[in-house]
Amino acid sequence: MDICHTAYQNYPSVSFRDPGGRLLNMKGRIIRVVHKSALPDLNAYLGSNAVRDFTAAGRLVNTTVLDPIGLNGAAEIINSAKNLDTDDVGMILEHEKIRFPSFPYEWPPEMLYRAGQLTIELAERVLVDGLGLKDATPYNILFSGPKPVFIDVLSFERRDSRDPTWLPYGQFIRTFLLPLLINRFFNVSLQQIFTSRRDGIEPEEVYRLCGLFRKLRPPFLTLVTIPCLLAAKNWKGESNIYQTNASNSSEKARFILERVLTHLRKVLQKVEPKSRITSAWSNYMSSDNSYSEDAFKAKGAFVEQTIREFRPKMVLDVGCNHGHFSTIAAQNGSTVVAIDSDARVVSDVYNNAREKNLNILPLVVDLTRASPAIGWRNSEWPAFLDRAIGSFDMVFMLAVIHHMLVTERIPLSEILNLAADLTTDLLVIEFIAPADPMFQHLTRGRSALHQDLTREVFESVCTQYFDIIRSQQLDSNSRRLYLMRKKRCYDNA
Amino acid sequence: MKLTNLYSAILEKRQPRQISLKRIPVIRALRSLLGLFLLSTTMLIASSSNAHAYIDPGYGSLLWQLLIAGFFGSLFYTRNIIFKVKTWFRTRKRNQPRTD
Numbered sequence: 001m002d003i004c005h006t007a008y009q010n011y012p013s014v015s016f017r018d019p020g021g022r023l024l025n026m027k028g029r030i031i032r033v034v035h036k037s038a039l040p041d042l043n044a045y046l047g048s049n050a051v052r053d054f055t056a057a058g059r060l061v062n063t064t065v066l067d068p069i070g071l072n073g074a075a076e077i078i079n080s081a082k083n084l085d086t087d088d089v090g091m092i093l094e095h096e097k098i099r100f101p102s103f104p105y106e107w108p109p110e111m112l113y114r115a116g117q118l119t120i121e122l123a124e125r126v127l128v129d130g131l132g133l134k135d136a137t138p139y140n141i142l143f144s145g146p147k148p149v150f151i152d153v154l155s156f157e158r159r160d161s162r163d164p165t166w167l168p169y170g171q172f173i174r175t176f177l178l179p180l181l182i183n184r185f186f187n188v189s190l191q192q193i194f195t196s197r198r199d200g201i202e203p204e205e206v207y208r209l210c211g212l213f214r215k216l217r218p219p220f221l222t223l224v225t226i227p228c229l230l231a232a233k234n235w236k237g238e239s240n241i242y243q244t245n246a247s248n249s250s251e252k253a254r255f256i257l258e259r260v261l262t263h264l265r266k267v268l269q270k271v272e273p274k275s276r277i278t279s280a281w282s283n284y285m286s287s288d289n290s291y292s293e294d295a296f297k298a299k300g301a302f303v304e305q306t307i308r309e310f311r312p313k314m315v316l317d318v319g320c321n322h323g324h325f326s327t328i329a330a331q332n333g334s335t336v337v338a339i340d341s342d343a344r345v346v347s348d349v350y351n352n353a354r355e356k357n358l359n360i361l362p363l364v365v366d367l368t369r370a371s372p373a374i375g376w377r378n379s380e381w382p383a384f385l386d387r388a389i390g391s392f393d394m395v396f397m398l399a400v401i402h403h404m405l406v407t408e409r410i411p412l413s414e415i416l417n418l419a420a421d422l423t424t425d426l427l428v429i430e431f432i433a434p435a436d437p438m439f440q441h442l443t444r445g446r447s448a449l450h451q452d453l454t455r456e457v458f459e460s461v462c463t464q465y466f467d468i469i470r471s472q473q474l475d476s477n478s479r480r481l482y483l484m485r486k487k488r489c490y491d492n493a
Numbered sequence: 494m495k496l497t498n499l500y501s502a503i504l505e506k507r508q509p510r511q512i513s514l515k516r517i518p519v520i521r522a523l524r525s526l527l528g529l530f531l532l533s534t535t536m537l538i539a540s541s542s543n544a545h546a547y548i549d550p551g552y553g554s555l556l557w558q559l560l561i562a563g564f565f566g567s568l569f570y571t572r573n574i575i576f577k578v579k580t581w582f583r584t585r586k587r588n589q590p591r592t593d
Contacts, residue, residue, distance in 0.1 A: 164562050170554035203553060222557075226531070231553025252569045259565040260558065 016376075020154045030097050031066075036090040038154060045156045048129040058144070059118060061151045062096040098149060099314070099361075100337050100391065103381050104138040104175075105194035106363040106371055108347040109183045109273035110354075111148070112190060115141040116176035118148045120265045123166070127257060132159035136168035137175050137199070145335070145359040146350060161250035164257055172264060174200035177223060180271040182206055185214075189343055191364060195374065203227045219270045275347060295475035299398070299430075300328060302472050302481050306428055307332045312394035316422060318367055319400030323349035323360060329396075330358040337392070341366035367418075368408040388422055395423040398481075402432045406442040406450065412461050420465035420486055427466060427484045431458050436478035455480065465490050 016022060020038030024031045034042055045051055046065070054060040104112060115138050123133045133155050140152040178201050182188045186209060193201055207215070207228045215225045247253045291299070303325050307315075312334050317326040320338035322345055330336045330353070338360050340346050349362035363384075365371060370384035397419060404410045419427050432439055434450045443450065462468065466484035473480050568575065 164566065165558065169558045170551040173554055174551075202551075227553035227557045229553075230556045247566065252566060255569050255572070256562050256565045259568070260562060263561065 018152075018154050028097070030095040032093040032095060032153065033089055034091045034093060034154070035088045037088075039090040041157045042091060042154070044129070044131055044158045045153060048126060048131055048156075050125040050129050051131075051156070054122065054125070054150070058147060059149060060122070061098070061142075061149055061153065063153055064094045066092040066094055093153065095151065095153075098142040098144050098151070099335055101142050101382075101387060102361060102363050103194070103371070103374075104179075105191045105374075106365055106384070107138075107143075107190060108343050108350050108362060108364055109180060109190060110347050110350045111143060111146075112138060112176060112180060113268070113272055114354075115143075115148045116172070116180070116268050117265075118150060119172065119176070120261055120268065122150060124258065124261050124265075126156065127159070127254060130159055130161065131156050132166070133157075133168055136172035138194075139198075143361055145361055146353040146357075160246065162246035162248075162253050164247050164253040164260075166257060166260055169260070169264070171199065173223065173227075174202060176200075177264075177267060177271055178203065178206055180268075180273065181219065181223060182209065184271055184273055189364070191343075191371075195371070198375070204231070219267055223267065273347065275344075275351070291479075292475055295479070298472070298474055299481060300324065302483075303396070303398075303428060304328050304332070306426075306483055307334065307394075310394065310426060312392075312426065314392045315394045315396065316388060316392040317396045317398075319398065319403065320349060320362065320396075321345050321399075323352060323362065325396055325398055326360050326362075327352070327356075327358060329394075330360050334359075334394070336360040337388075338362045339365040339367065368404055368410055385421075390421075390424060392422060393424050394426040394428065395419060397427065397429045399430050399432065401429065402436075402439050402442060405453070406439065412453070412458065413464070416461055416465050420490055423486060425486060427482075427486070429462075429482050429484065430474075431455065431480045431482065433478040439478070 019035070020041070021032055021034040024033065046063075051060060055062055104115075107115075118141060119133070119136050123136070126132065134157050135152075135155055140150055140155055141148050142151050143149065179188075179190055179193045182193075182201070183190060203224045206220075206224045210220055210224065214220055247256070307329050311332070312329070315326070315329045315334045315336045317323070317329070317336060317338040320326050320340045323338050326336045326338040326349065336359060338346075338349055339362075340349075341364065343364045346362045346364045349360065352358070353360040353362065365384050370388075373379060373383040373386065374381045397415075401412075401415055404415050405412060419429065433455065434440070434443075434447060434453050439450070440447060459468065462482070462484060466486055469483045469485055471480055471482045
């Protein structure tokens, strides 16, 4: 049974830009209503062999056709959906639900890279079946653990076999290649780009960032400089450039398209994110951390024992760092969402999860300023907390609350209030006393603000929301692990 | 960096890692010349422009794609010859004894 909350309760109509259909969330089921105009393309999609292969491999979302009159409840859907023109309904589809939706402004750059690879691969492989992609945007893709899944079924259309142009070329550059480019060369985070812009960035904006020599070197030369110079000559009334100019033979058109897509794939490889940059937290696990080897092993053993005893289905690891404890949870069968505010370490978690095929979804989210709701009327893409609350049966807050207390100055009762909302059942939390060296390091001399934070105070705040099941001291007196269960009465309040 | 590669390859101070068509210094020099030629042509076209207040976004990318498509279209007619040339170079590389 899917314990995922219908986080979309307030967002019933999830997509509306495509005239071919609408996506609805009906009591946890993802339903797509397809209009009659889009039926021929959809039938071509459903009959395509390449599509079947990708769906079987889990890279394209699973789709079932619902019988409109029959027993799947589709009739109820048509009747209950708002603003639905029932005469125009051609077909109703149901999609498999992706456990935890996430969006490009939360992804580490490696995930955007993989999403781009999947888009190009799909565009190339469906050419055989006479299909093409209408658009190329990272919002067409959701991640199931470390694996990208293409979800926008209506993006596929039957292609004019003599048309050698790939129309989403510009969008692919704006939303995949240019963000990856400025992330790699100028260290601009994806969060900065995608929170404010739905359609990525224009070459002109990147052009202004570059110095003279950078503009002339590949990949900037072909991605940024040349399109900018070509666009500068504004051809008034030359809108016939947008009309498709068919070539002589379909074979030639296919040849050109294949070469253009291969060219895009090679450019994508050139902007692949490389793990060169170190951040403040990337050396945490290896060298200057505050745990002795014994204490670290004891912490791992505590977490592993907890996982094995309670077998949680969905785990949220807050402040995951290199994902050591997320890995323990994933290896024991849980689906894990691991968040951290530092993109560098989240990239490492992703690479690790991908290599070892672990069901971990790593996201760049600062829990004290989580991703907001974005889009038209702030309701197209739900906020992180709206997606997360009620979706997890175990939450880890290991070696993270002192950051929230000291650096972000969030009161302890607020932190535990949020933890009680995030989890439906259990919480594993680490208490770090003000005497701890890392705590002292964070306070930067203002330790007087936190001198009241004793273990007793911590426990008394916790027991407002949780019952403490067990606790364990780590190493010195300054760090202690707790396993807590949410009080039933808190839910009903 | 490309000039130093050419220089050291000529003086045989360093063996090239892999003998492939792209790494032959002459071909690399030609490619950078091609890039320079492309850039100068586009700058020539662009220099005759008038700055307008509204610039159509995405226009430059589409035009660039059409140019690339045109280039590949011309390759379509010569693809057999290019394939034969590449295969010839590859069999030549295989027949040469490796100097490791």
